[in-house]
Amino acid sequence: MTTEKVGRAYLRGDSRAHVADAHVGKGQKPLLRITLYSLRHPWQASIAIGATIIASVLQLMIPRLLGHAVDQAQGILSTGAEGAQQALLWSAMILLGVSVARGFFTLAQNYYSEAVGHQVGYELRLAFYDKVQRLSYSYHDKVHTGDLITMGLLDLDGVRMFFSTGLVRTVLLTVLIGVGAFMLLSTDWLLGLLALSFVPFVAWRSSVAQLTLRATWVTLQDKLSAMTRVMEENLGGIRVVRAFSAQKFELAKFDRASKEALELSHDRVNIRVRNTSAMTFSFFTAMGLVLWFGGNKVIAGDMSVGTLASFLTFMTILQMPVRQLGLMVNSFARASTCGDRLFAFLDEPLAIEDAPGVPDLKVTKGTLKFEDVHFTYPGANHPTLDGVSFEAKAGQTVGIVGAPGSGKSTLAHLIPRFYDVSGGKITIDGQDVSQVSLQSLRRSVAVVQQDSFLFTTTIENNIAYGDPWSKETKIEKAAESAQLHNYIMGLPADYDTVVGERGVSLSGGQRQRLSIARSLVLKPAIMVFDDSTAAIDAGTEHRIRSAMRRYASNRVTLIISHRLSSLMHADTILFLDDGKIVERGSHEELLAKGGRYSALYDLQTRPTEDLEIGSAAQ
């Protein structure tokens, strides 16, 4: 199912090479790095820059030609009416020709500089997406998803557009203002100075304004995302809001966030308007001066009306690029802020990646072993796992119990190397999980998470998410094992029913079963259920387990659960407390031992009087 059109392959290039090329210019200042990155499209970039130069020179010719024509019309330059007519016709032809040519070169300038920007955007998007997928859990733990999305959209745009709005514009403005100034000054230095008098003022004003705007833009962005967060959390947690009758509280929270953002927006409008008005004013003042002094020169006979007209036209041509100086400054400032952030992200070292030349994991017997495993979350001062050792052979089931926060989920996350252990090691058939390729490891270990994320797509696609090539029979088999098949067949479009945020909403138990089916498709050698049956009733859970047992003869199963009946039949039960295994053994052994497990079991089965709720109320 490839959709690639061969004819355009040159545009696309090799996608994976683009990702590798994101490191071009690593360590350089962001602006230089973006420039180097953009110049990877040399011929488009050269056309853009060449066309820019030609287009601006052509544009500068127009006032000259017009002034010339004005003088011709007065019959100043030629002798005889016949000659003057002829000259006018020529002037008109040249004017038309120059205008048309300028149009086409401007087209080339704009199109090719945008094209470079789009290409760069395409390549950076791939590099960004790839990086998002590679960075480990510990990175995603500390960075807010909203911030990442902003980076992938806004920062990337800032970088992508630097070529057209920063670099090409610099060329354009340099030629227009530089050559223009030269032409004006060489014609008449006094009028030239007057005509250009507004340039430094406007350049200074607009640069200052843009820098201020730039700084407030970053603040505004923060305020707006705070407001977005308030709205999103309010709507997502609407039941909590209603349950606490917190509507007024939430509205006040929203108003606070919104007021700050609004005030800042108003400030920005004011800064912008004050500056554009002042700039326009200074431009017209200069024009008035030119008119006054130029007019006097004409009267004194030192200058022709045509020259004056060409000065005035010049000024209208210069007005636009001079105002654009501000945008150019803005583009530089934006690109360097955005570039800083984006490149820092792209260069972020991967906490977890394949060591060079590591082999694939070879599962032979299927033995999972924890050897004195220690783990502390980055930034935490208390170890989450503190010397955990155990072994599980193929076909065995290990149950894990413990209070919230005792480290059960953390333990599960270490096996597929979502985090790296801080001490000790985890091995599968004697191979250290950090010494095998991540892909082979994660294909062999499936963790059914506590809270399951579903993708907005059909049920079939969700189940086949880990292996989109699997045959339908396999998907159905997995759904059957997860006791979900019958429910799916009752849906309007059975396996093609869309689920996720935009599809039919599944109950907690159904979501959990879907994510079990999703893991079963992978046929992992090690399967971990992280409290993933809490919302499934025990009868169904029992049927799931018996269905799975048929395949599980060579699989290690880890079950984390608060429901002791779920792990009663496990070969070994580990009791975790504050990152340490405090008891281990089979259900019977642990009961016989009369320790904490047995106390827990008693609590779940035989209530004692002292913990009745409500008795004090009487």
Add this chain to the structure above:
Amino acid sequence: MSAIEEDERDVASFPGQRPPRASVGSHRIEEEVFGKAYDPKTVRRIWAFVRPYRTKIYLSVISVLVFTATQLAIPLIIGRAIDTGMVKGGDATHLLWAVGAFAVAVLVNFGASYVQETQVGAVAENVLFDMRRAMFAQLQRVSLSFMDKTEVGRLMSRLQGDVNSMQEFLETSVLSVGDIVLLVGIVVVLLTLDFRLGLLTLSTMPVLFIVRIFWLPPAKRAFWAAHETNSITAGAMAEGINGVRTVQNLDRQKVNFDLYDDKAYNNLLTQLTGSRFAQVMVPIVDSLTGAAMAIVVVVGGSLVLNGGLEIGVIVTFLFYIQRFFDPIRSLTMQYSIMQRAMTSGRRITEVLDIPASINDKPDAVVLTRDMDGSVEFKDVVFGYSADRPVLKHVSFKVKPGETVALVGPTGSGKTSAMSLVHRFYEVQSGAVLVGGHDVRDITQESLGEQVAMVLQEPFLFTGSVFDNIRYNKASATLDDVIAAAKAVGAHEFISRLPGGYDSVLEQRGSNLSLGQRQLLSFARALVADAKILVLDEATANIDSYTERQIQKALLILLEGRTGMVIAHRLATIRGADRIIVLQNGELIETGNHDELMDLNGLYAKLYNMNYSSFDDIPDEMIAGSGPKAAST
């Protein structure tokens, strides 16, 4: 022992091949983008938001007109200056007058542009924020049944995207007034200055109109396609970020990369096409400008040579030609902006018009802390849709200070019954009474203050641990918060966090374990200090030992309060003052543990089987015993 049997898999035949189930990101095509550009009903609704600022709008329209007038005047003044005495040895007083007039025009221009831009900008921003607030406030009122059916993402796009396109519309429409006036003004001025030359010059204008009429439909499609693929790519990226843990868990990175690449590449192509459509107008406009200038030079120049026209007029003409095509360009764009604004306006009014199905009665009672705390269900019938009742004629009474346990299999209607105590939904018939008043006669706010709930799924907000536990109970002190945290056994882990109670939760608590999040939401309900406490499987992700600690603490906390507890573990249930057994939406048994044991019904049967939890009872067992008469 490879985990994958090859016969069950169509493998990729070469690297980078796309799988048959190519799904990454999801995207809903926005409806009706090329709809009407003017819809009176929507415009009236939008106007309601603009009305409070109408004086500012009038002011800015006036300044736009003044501004346009000065723009028209400046070339005229220059032309006049040239024609009156600007010849060798001419009279400088005329020039002085002209420069004076120029200065006045420039000053007026400055003032008008300042007033217009600040006013328009401020009004547009204000309207944008007002609309967003109105929608947000409305969403606080709409019924939960509406929210159940609506995705957050969709509402967010209305709260953000749609209001932004309204803002764009407001800003540009005032400017459009100026554009229209400028266009008409230029035409009038050119024709008055010299009718023949004016007519000839203006003949280039219809050409642009015609070109744009042909250009617009395909260009609009191209721009739309670029916009669509852009948001598709952005959507796929957002999904990749939100689901990154699952993606890594299932090792799907390579496939997703290829699929994303397809979307991003397709986006590249549509962007380039869009760019081509946008830029193709440049040479056309430039050529037409050149043609107009050529006409003025040839025709006007000959007239001047023959003495039929003054040279200043030519200069004036040349000045106007420079800006002649701008208004046409922006006016044709304005049409698309209006279309978009109408669509957005309709979506905004849709949100504003969602009925708030649950309203306070005008004479509703305010429930106070000293109400007795009783809860009564009187023959309640309730369903999420009219034809499928979830609760069928349920009646029971919870006396003040009592603790009642609700038990029953999943889907029997326990959560739904508790939602009714809080009036999340309206009953179909019968009544729910709290403190002796029908909940429909009580203000919703005071009801909420007296009924605290711990919901099945914990939900935390961005902010510190303290803010989360205190939530909207502004009067709660740090001591209250710590007491609640201690009661649920959360104090210890909170103290261990780097900032203690001030530590900010990452992404709504992703640095906490799920059980810990549940403890926090439990503590939040305790701090609310309500007369009635509803616990909906509040301890499902918590082990029995911790649960027991919580129960001990609750003994003290529930003193003088009414408790309603949904639970599965028999240990929790047994101690309740009364137990209500629900099955299939019907109340089948009620009484305390001993009474129910004596009754020898479903509860007794289940209890005697010594299961640790109702969840552990096989379905067949429950299905076997039919509903029995209620007894108390």
